[in-house]
Amino acid sequence: MNDKTLLNVKSTRRQVLGGAAVAAGVAAAGTFVPTRFAIGAQANVKIGFLLPYSGTYAALGHNITDAFKMRVAELGNKLAGRGVEYVMLDSEAAPPKAKDNTARLILKDKCDVLVGPVHSGVAMAMAQVARDEGTLTIVANAGADNITREMCAPNIFRSSFSNWQSTYPCGSVMLKDGIKDAVTITWNYPAGKQMMQGFKDSFLPGGGKIVKEILIDFPSVEFQAHLTEIAALKPGAVFTFFAGGGALKFINDYAAAGLQGKIPLYGAGFLTDGVYQKAGAAANGIKTTLHYSDALDTPKNRAFRQNFESNAKRPADVYAVQGYDAAEMLRVGLEATKGDLGAQDKVVAAIEKATIESPRGNFTISKAHNPVQDIYLREIVNGEEKVLGVAHKALADPATGCKMA
Numbered sequence: 001m002n003d004k005t006l007l008n009v010k011s012t013r014r015q016v017l018g019g020a021a022v023a024a025g026v027a028a029a030g031t032f033v034p035t036r037f038a039i040g041a042q043a044n045v046k047i048g049f050l051l052p053y054s055g056t057y058a059a060l061g062h063n064i065t066d067a068f069k070m071r072v073a074e075l076g077n078k079l080a081g082r083g084v085e086y087v088m089l090d091s092e093a094a095p096p097k098a099k100d101n102t103a104r105l106i107l108k109d110k111c112d113v114l115v116g117p118v119h120s121g122v123a124m125a126m127a128q129v130a131r132d133e134g135t136l137t138i139v140a141n142a143g144a145d146n147i148t149r150e151m152c153a154p155n156i157f158r159s160s161f162s163n164w165q166s167t168y169p170c171g172s173v174m175l176k177d178g179i180k181d182a183v184t185i186t187w188n189y190p191a192g193k194q195m196m197q198g199f200k201d202s203f204l205p206g207g208g209k210i211v212k213e214i215l216i217d218f219p220s221v222e223f224q225a226h227l228t229e230i231a232a233l234k235p236g237a238v239f240t241f242f243a244g245g246g247a248l249k250f251i252n253d254y255a256a257a258g259l260q261g262k263i264p265l266y267g268a269g270f271l272t273d274g275v276y277q278k279a280g281a282a283a284n285g286i287k288t289t290l291h292y293s294d295a296l297d298t299p300k301n302r303a304f305r306q307n308f309e310s311n312a313k314r315p316a317d318v319y320a321v322q323g324y325d326a327a328e329m330l331r332v333g334l335e336a337t338k339g340d341l342g343a344q345d346k347v348v349a350a351i352e353k354a355t356i357e358s359p360r361g362n363f364t365i366s367k368a369h370n371p372v373q374d375i376y377l378r379e380i381v382n383g384e385e386k387v388l389g390v391a392h393k394a395l396a397d398p399a400t401g402c403k404m405a
Helices: 003-008 010-017 020-027 058-074 095-108 120-133 163-176 190-203 224-233 244-256 276-283 299-312 318-335 344-353
Strands: 045-051 082-090 113-115 136-139 156-158 181-187 209-216 237-241 265-268 287-290 363-365 371-381 384-395
Touching: 045 058, 045 095, 058 082, 058 244, 058 299, 058 318, 082 095, 095 113, 095 120, 113 318, 120 136, 120 156, 120 190, 136 318, 136 344, 163 190, 163 237, 163 265, 163 287, 163 371, 163 384, 181 190, 181 224, 190 209, 190 237, 209 224, 224 244, 244 276, 287 384, 299 318, 318 344
Parallel strands: 045 082, 045 113, 113 136, 136 156, 181 209, 181 237, 237 265, 265 287
Antiparallel strands: 287 371, 363 371, 371 384
């Protein structure tokens, strides 16, 4: 069976499940449909990861996967008494392949739960298929605002953030720092644009001005010409979003261009998360906002970081936290039904009502199924991440267009 065939059989499966009423039920606010199969509490839970295991985001995919598995291992490699199986599929951060890949995990590999992805474009395509099939899905990174706005669905949760949520507080931070104008620079794809919009939603109403908005084709890391232009514009600051290998390259190029210390650099926390250690002195002085910090001095975070590094042989980061919390959210849901995924409405209700105990700090779930969480202000000082404070307490995404909110 090829991937096109997998997509074609969706209509047949929906007829078996009850026809058009099923599809309508998924989209309607406050309604829910059962999973593909009424699986009880005996068989293993099969979890499908659609994450990048190659390319610029590979490290992110591996950290999400390894931390998810670590949380399950802490539970004796069982969820609500059921064994766990994993299917790992490389998303390649490629939106055109996402629908076929999602269909493969659901229909061919028969996964009960989906986890992933990283790329926002992949997430939007993945969510469409998962919503149609009624498959329980936990988005463990991609911040595409749409997922918990107009595309929200009862069976889709997020353990990470919305793109807007990550950057909205930073506009106010920069204004308080006396920044009056800025250049924005990011990749030209949904995550980049939404991150910039979140920043502008607080920076512009507060009196800030955008000197220029620079968009770079994803996943290009050719920054030099743009940095030369920024130097000539002499803005009060630069606000950016890059992640993974692209973020590391940008930080190093920014310093090499002589801009470090001259034009303050701010960004979404993904700019430094997981890469500032490799950037060394080039990362010093960068301020970011994010829902997690390596430096959070809590027993939960200290234990998490120690356990992850012991198991994975590398430091934990925000991506690992999101994978870990995805497993915790699934645990909460399954324990409410003693492992019965067939009672998916009860699984969903349990997650909706939960307070998730996380290394980032406890968070709750909004009606649109996005975390309501603290956003921290962080700075790299002498090669280490420091928490300067909470930039916004218990920030919820607006959930614009979500019929469940």
